[in-house]
Amino acid sequence: MASLTLKNIKKIYPFSSDEQKKAKKKKDDEPEKKQVNLQITDEGVVAVQEFSLDIADKEFIVLVGPSGCGKSTTLRMIAGLEDISGGELYIGDKLVNDVAPKDRDIAMVFQNYALYPHMTVYENLAFALKLRRIPKDEIDIKVREAATVLDIMQYLDRKPKALSGGQRQRVAIGRYIVREPQVMLMDEPLSNLDAKLRNQMRAEIIKLRNTIDTTFIYVTHDQTEAMTLGDRIVIMKDGFIQQIGTPQVVFNHPYNIFVATFIGTPQMNLFENAELLKNNGRYSVKLGDYTVELSEDKQAALSAKNVAAQPVTLGVRPEHISLSAGGIDAKVDVTEMMGSSVHLHVDAFGQDVILIVSTLNMTQKELDSLNHGTDVRFDFPGNVCHLFSKETGINLEA
Amino acid sequence: MKGKKKKFNISTLWQYYAMLVPGVVLTFIFSYIPLYGVIIAFEKYNVGMGFNSPWVGLENFRYLFSQPTFTRTIWNTLFISVWKLALGIIVPVTIAVLLNEMRSDKLKRFYQTLIYIPNFLSWIIMAGVLMDILSSTGAINTILAKLGMGTVNFLGDAKVFPWTMIVSDVWKGFGYGTIVYLAALLGIDPSLYESAMLDGATRWQQIKNITIPLLMPTIILMTVLSLGSVLNAGFDQVYNLYSPAVWETGDIIDTYVYRLGIQQAQYSVGAAVGLFKSLVSAIMVVTSYRLADKLAGYRIL
Numbered sequence: 001m002a003s004l005t006l007k008n009i010k011k012i013y014p015f016s017s018d019e020q021k022k023a024k025k026k027k028d029d030e031p032e033k034k035q036v037n038l039q040i041t042d043e044g045v046v047a048v049q050e051f052s053l054d055i056a057d058k059e060f061i062v063l064v065g066p067s068g069c070g071k072s073t074t075l076r077m078i079a080g081l082e083d084i085s086g087g088e089l090y091i092g093d094k095l096v097n098d099v100a101p102k103d104r105d106i107a108m109v110f111q112n113y114a115l116y117p118h119m120t121v122y123e124n125l126a127f128a129l130k131l132r133r134i135p136k137d138e139i140d141i142k143v144r145e146a147a148t149v150l151d152i153m154q155y156l157d158r159k160p161k162a163l164s165g166g167q168r169q170r171v172a173i174g175r176y177i178v179r180e181p182q183v184m185l186m187d188e189p190l191s192n193l194d195a196k197l198r199n200q201m202r203a204e205i206i207k208l209r210n211t212i213d214t215t216f217i218y219v220t221h222d223q224t225e226a227m228t229l230g231d232r233i234v235i236m237k238d239g240f241i242q243q244i245g246t247p248q249v250v251f252n253h254p255y256n257i258f259v260a261t262f263i264g265t266p267q268m269n270l271f272e273n274a275e276l277l278k279n280n281g282r283y284s285v286k287l288g289d290y291t292v293e294l295s296e297d298k299q300a301a302l303s304a305k306n307v308a309a310q311p312v313t314l315g316v317r318p319e320h321i322s323l324s325a326g327g328i329d330a331k332v333d334v335t336e337m338m339g340s341s342v343h344l345h346v347d348a349f350g351q352d353v354i355l356i357v358s359t360l361n362m363t364q365k366e367l368d369s370l371n372h373g374t375d376v377r378f379d380f381p382g383n384v385c386h387l388f389s390k391e392t393g394i395n396l397e398a
Numbered sequence: 399m400k401g402k403k404k405k406f407n408i409s410t411l412w413q414y415y416a417m418l419v420p421g422v423v424l425t426f427i428f429s430y431i432p433l434y435g436v437i438i439a440f441e442k443y444n445v446g447m448g449f450n451s452p453w454v455g456l457e458n459f460r461y462l463f464s465q466p467t468f469t470r471t472i473w474n475t476l477f478i479s480v481w482k483l484a485l486g487i488i489v490p491v492t493i494a495v496l497l498n499e500m501r502s503d504k505l506k507r508f509y510q511t512l513i514y515i516p517n518f519l520s521w522i523i524m525a526g527v528l529m530d531i532l533s534s535t536g537a538i539n540t541i542l543a544k545l546g547m548g549t550v551n552f553l554g555d556a557k558v559f560p561w562t563m564i565v566s567d568v569w570k571g572f573g574y575g576t577i578v579y580l581a582a583l584l585g586i587d588p589s590l591y592e593s594a595m596l597d598g599a600t601r602w603q604q605i606k607n608i609t610i611p612l613l614m615p616t617i618i619l620m621t622v623l624s625l626g627s628v629l630n631a632g633f634d635q636v637y638n639l640y641s642p643a644v645w646e647t648g649d650i651i652d653t654y655v656y657r658l659g660i661q662q663a664q665y666s667v668g669a670a671v672g673l674f675k676s677l678v679s680a681i682m683v684v685t686s687y688r689l690a691d692k693l694a695g696y697r698i699l
Contacts, residue, residue, distance in 0.1 A: 081595070100595075101595045108592075111589075112589060116590060128598060131598045
């Protein structure tokens with residue numbers, strides 16, 4: 001159990017000499033192309049930069065972002081598996097930049113579990129303790145305790161090959177429970193499981209978290225996992241932190257367009273043709289012919305920053321849009337029946353807009369009427385509008 | 399393949415069988431027809447009468463097994479080849495593990511190439527090189543003399559000769575084995591080492607607890623497969639380096655057959671030795687294949 005402090009952490013993968021020559025030649029020959037997701041400087045490829053974060057003792061932090069955003073690299077730097085190119089990493093009060101992984105008292109669950117294939121489950125669980133020369137009977141007690149917690153007692157004699165994905169996952173977690181590390185790192189531990197098992201294991205990780213008191217840092221690209229597991233979420237893109245906050249804050253007050261569209265499924269609708277109006281100090285937003293006055297908290301936030309009237313990118317989550325008698329004209333494109341709700345893709349202003357319509361109070365006839373080509377109208381209240389600057393993509397309230 | 403057998407259908411598969419024909423024909427002509435010559439092992443062969451020489455049954459074998467030189471060659475063959483086999487595993491595995499631990503990829507590639515080069519030289523050339531550096535005035539003896547250890551007659555002393563064969567063969571061949579084991583090492587999931595590192599394992603503990611156990615199936619496979627050739631102690635090598643002075647310990651089955659059959663024109667006895675060796679080898683190949691399947695899950699079909 002320990003707090004963690006990351007101060008301005010940076011990771012640059014230097015070029016090998018061959019690559020450097022190639023890069024140099026390229027520079028001379030042609031204008032440099034920017035590669036997707038990667039920032040390339042003279043020093044090398046920048047994977048993570050300006051990463052600063054304070055993690056409290058026993059907090060559950062989730063790093064989330066698309067692939068190549070630097071989340072796994074950050075985790076591996078914390079574990080000591082990657083060198084830190086710049087900045088400071090503290091575990092507790094101790095600066096650990098140059099401390100060997102084994103001396104950091106950190107455990108890590110790998111995406112592919114990294115179970116030792118030639119050892120039985122028991123030996124896998126006992127391995128770290130054996131290396132520490134802990135007496136055999138003590139190891140035995142700890143292994144059996146962990147196996148009981150994770151419900152893998154009956155598999156202790158098996159080799160990992162003979163276990164299912166979920167069972168392997170438990171063994172991988174068990175390997176770290178026995179060690180009682182200060183910090184537990186998890187690198188996409190559920191991504192190799194099928195959807196059903198993933199949901200089940202997610203619930204188990206929440207339970208596990210209540211049983212073992214330790215600091216968790218969890219990496220995933222799945223925003224549902226991030227939302228359900230994290231005390232706080234760190235959203236990353238291209239090596240930079242985009243926003244840090246509780247799931248609620250990140251969902252309700254996304255800092256920029258990237259966060260807004262990354263968190264939440266189906267993703268937030270964005271309207272490029274919206275306009276923020278200011279009349280007598282009151283803010284409203286205009287989309288086509290539809291105008292809605294913003295809620296009081298948004299009025300206050302915008303007034304405090306003295307935001308001027310301007311064209312904006314308007315974001316509205318599908319669950320916050322409803323079919324209505326008035327409002328914006330649209331044509332139904334596709335209907336996705338989800339059971340308790342319908343995901344309605346409609347065409348408005350020549351773009352695809354998604355609405356989530358609850359089927360709870362709808363008759364079959366009403367449902368059937370939502371066919372391709374049907375004319376509908378939708379609207380949304382003023383408290384669910386997210387306004388982003390056209391220039392920077394940053395939330396105007398932030 | 400287990401499960402349902404595919405129905406043989408010549409109308410759709412004939413092209414594949416047609417491609418097989420040249421190989422089968424050549425194998426038959428060059429490997430099966432000459433087998434007829436085996437009958438001379440059971441005859442008192444006479445060049446003038448050819449295959450119609452008088453039939454003597456197992457007389458040649460009886461004569462052979464009563465010869466002390468023959469039992470001696472079997473023992474020499476086994477001694478040399480078993481040691482070659484053992485060191486031919488230990489040395490490449492060790493070198494592969496060491497190379498695998500190297501951080502510099504450039505150096506690693508350099509060493510890999512360097513140790514692989516002797517593998518491409520024929521024993522004729524190697525014999526010349528060895529005779530030169532192992533002679534009484536050669537490089538090795540000069541160094542030994544300078545160190546005050548006296549000189550060693552590597553190729554002329556019957557006690558030393560088998561070891562000269564073993565060590566020089568391992569030296570020539572370990573580059574190949576090293577590459578096989580390096581390839582196997584590449585197949586080990588790197589996250590296992592990372593995991594072990596976080597578990598607190600030192601470099602040596604990682605080698606002991608992860609590398610070696612995970613290399614074991616490959617080691618077993620290579621060992622078992624080489625069991626089939628345990629009676630081949632290396633004709634090219636021994637023939638080019640031995641002399642009557644070291645026959646006592648250096649004469650192996652193949653050189654014995656050659657001397658008997660070709661040089662002394664005792665064709666029947668030579669053929670009998672050759673047949674005996676082939677039979678034992680065939681049994682070893684089958685056994686080792688079964689073992690490989692059982693121990694390492696290796697199967698050709």
